[in-house]
Amino acid sequence: MSAATDDARVSAVVSRVHLDDHRHGQFPSWHAAVTRLIAGQPGFLSVEILPAHAESAEWQVVQRFASHEALASWLAHAERRALFADFTATDARDAGEPFEEAAPDYHAFGTVTEVITTEVEPGREGEFLAWAEAAQTAQARFPGYMGTFVQAPIFGDPPFWTALVRFQSPAQLDAWLISAERKALTDGADPTVSHWSTRRLAPGFGSWFAPDGTGTVPPAWKQTALVLLVLFPVVILEMIFLSPHLTGLPTTLAVFIGNAISVSLVSWPLVGIARSALKWWLTPSAAHRRQAEIGGALLLIALYAAEIGLLSLLF
Numbered sequence: 001m002s003a004a005t006d007d008a009r010v011s012a013v014v015s016r017v018h019l020d021d022h023r024h025g026q027f028p029s030w031h032a033a034v035t036r037l038i039a040g041q042p043g044f045l046s047v048e049i050l051p052a053h054a055e056s057a058e059w060q061v062v063q064r065f066a067s068h069e070a071l072a073s074w075l076a077h078a079e080r081r082a083l084f085a086d087f088t089a090t091d092a093r094d095a096g097e098p099f100e101e102a103a104p105d106y107h108a109f110g111t112v113t114e115v116i117t118t119e120v121e122p123g124r125e126g127e128f129l130a131w132a133e134a135a136q137t138a139q140a141r142f143p144g145y146m147g148t149f150v151q152a153p154i155f156g157d158p159p160f161w162t163a164l165v166r167f168q169s170p171a172q173l174d175a176w177l178i179s180a181e182r183k184a185l186t187d188g189a190d191p192t193v194s195h196w197s198t199r200r201l202a203p204g205f206g207s208w209f210a211p212d213g214t215g216t217v218p219p220a221w222k223q224t225a226l227v228l229l230v231l232f233p234v235v236i237l238e239m240i241f242l243s244p245h246l247t248g249l250p251t252t253l254a255v256f257i258g259n260a261i262s263v264s265l266v267s268w269p270l271v272g273i274a275r276s277a278l279k280w281w282l283t284p285s286a287a288h289r290r291q292a293e294i295g296g297a298l299l300l301i302a303l304y305a306a307e308i309g310l311l312s313l314l315f
Contacts, residue, residue, distance in 0.1 A: 043070025
């Protein structure tokens with residue numbers, strides 16, 4: 001039995017997909033077929049397909065359903081099992097069984113995301129999903145593709161389908177959005193079936209971590225870690241040296257002044273200095289990714305510990 005079915009409380013699972021060299025060409029059509037099949041199942045909430053990291057051969061397929069019964073029915077679906085049989089990594093604990101486990105909440109990658117909201121005419125979902133399958137097959141072939149998130153309409157709301165399309169850089173996403181392949185798909189779509197709107201999500205802390213020369217944006221968790229590194233000492237120093245001078249002011253005004261100073265110092269120059277010093281960790285090259293990730297994580301831990309130790313001496 002797979003890990004996903006060991007716990008009756010689970011209503012979402014993640015399946016690991018490993019792409020051998022000969023499977024890369026098959027992945028776009030497989031990806032689209034899985035999305036179309038799951039979207040038509042009772043209780044379907046969302047499916048998210050994303051790589052372990054940029055240029056990774058391992059991808060995760062996160063499948064969410066409204067109930068445990070609906071998930072169990074999906075896991076037992078014969079067509080699903082056939083689709084996953086050749087792509088899903090096997091669990092060493094249960095030879096021959098696809099490796100599936102309770103799905104965590106995945107944090108944002110250092111990617112650029114286009115949000116596509118589509119209103120589908122009731123009763124014509126099948127036509128829409130067939131068109132979406134062709135679109136997903138095409139976009140998955142483009143350089144920089146970093147997966148999608150597809151969510152069915154929420155009960156009680158208008159029939160809006162939501163898709164998040166991720167690429168590694170703005171330039172790569174734009175290449176897909178203005179491509180001849182996508183134009184042909186949108187021009188050929190039946191306007192009586194659906195209509196949609198799109199918007200671009202700003203990554204992480206926005207302009208603090210703008211794309212570098214290659215269009216790469218640091219992952220959101222790295223952005224957060226770096227902001228914490230420079231913000232923490234500013235806040236502590238304000239508590240020690242600034243707060244005594246603000247004691248006569250109303251609390252809201254004193255907090256506002258402190259926050260204004262903190263944000264100003266973090267925005268300029270602290271984030272810029274830290275970003276330049278840790279560029280090798282924020283956006284490492286593919287050739288040295290593992291060393292950079294480990295070295296950067298250890299350095300951040302050491303810097304946090306040093307800040308805590310040194311600043312504690314001031315109290």
